[in-house]
Amino acid sequence: MHSGVLAMDRLGTDRLTELMSFSPYLIATAAAAVTSAVVGGIFYAFSTFVMSGLDRAQPVEAIAAMRGVNAEAQANVPFLVVFVGSAVLALGAGVAAAFRLSQPGAGYVLAGAVLALVAFVVTMAFNVPLNDHLDAVDSSGLSAADATREWRAYLGPWTAWNHVRTAAPLLGSVLMLVGLRGR
Template sequence: MLPNHPWFFLLTLAAAVGSGLVAGVFFAFSTFVMKALARLSPAEGIRAMQQINIVVLNPAFLGVFMGTVVVAAGVVVAAVWHWQSPASLYIIAGSLLYIVGTFGVTIAGNVPLNDALAKVNPDDAEGQRIWSDYLRRWTWWNHVRTAAAASAMMLLVVGIAA
């Protein structure tokens, strides 16, 4: 049986809500932001994405993005400790999916691409070549982390309800 404490419920709920919020942000990028940037000239698209990558590093987004990692890790520990509950499997799976599939993919996939784009001169031919590759690769990784965050949210909700 999972701990019957309000804090456990609230932490699991916070992890689910955080996963959902992050999934929504990433979904927006996958479905229309990157498509809009691709319609701009390469130089304009590069400049816009370079600015997005600076502005996204703010307390509101990072608080939800990183806070969900911390909360999910805590929920995993509690759920593992009480693994015999059927709900624990959903909570562990959802939490790990967020940590690995959303945070891990961001660190291993999207951040290196963002770091490389930050060094690009939007006005030269090499920058424009990199931009084309960036759009394709960054968006693919973003689809992965969108699906991971949305799936994590669903699993956490099922775990709460179980």
Template sequence: MRSLTIPLIFLSLLLSAAIFGFFYAWICSTMWGLDRADPRTAIAAMQAMNASVRNAVFFPAFFLTPLALGAVALLLWGTQRGPGQCFAAAAVVYLLGGLILTMAVNVPMNEALASVAIPEEPAAAARIWQDYSRPWQIWNQIRTAASGIAVLLAAYGTYLLDRHAI
């Protein structure tokens, strides 16, 4: 079992840290930068980024993180309940606060923005961008926090491991 558990622990930590970093980068650079740009440019850039994010590189971190965390939880549950519970909690926190939140809130907002024709008038573009950016950033902060908590729970579960029992 050790030959499967240890690699899955590392994979789950890597994936959960990757998705946390992805969401975090939107907070501290991408959205702040777009908010300072011409709103027409911000809309066009966000439309392009949202269209490009659906790719094979993004897929594992976004979709497979709860599966990897859950698989570790299942492998540990019978022999190491405390660490197994941490990984299970991490899976649930990311699943609800990261993946499902994104699919239920951020993706529909992104799709609505994708359907917008960028207006020539700067004031009209500014209204569109402001109506999109502020709420999108609030929801992104929530999914970033959830993803960060998932990383911490997985790290704590790893810390609690009885290495001799794996």
């Protein structure tokens, strides 16, 4: 017969119940962290290979392909649910954390939520206007030099802002999880 103390005995029922309780704050923050990581991962793909792949094409073809990607992103319900849902969840977690700043980990959750929201703000403030400009370009009437100029004017800033959209929610996700661990 084994005469050791079981892990359940060491925890005690009060501690075990505390560990097993799932508050709306915990659920919303965990969901915000996961969806923020997903959003960062989507943008990571663009930062690491999609934009470079498009840049290998002729500028007129790259412009047409990016227009297609942008049109699909605006109409793709699963993407929009994750993208907008992530922002809503981060906003909720951030507001809840702001009211809990005296509690352990709340500062990390608040900072992570703000970073997670950066992806949404940058998208609306920078990437969407760049997409709208690209959409307005009549690529069929452009010379090769003009198409190259338009593509370069789009590619550099769009990709730079996309790096921000990649890093911010990924770091935000980590901070929210650290904050939950600290509670």
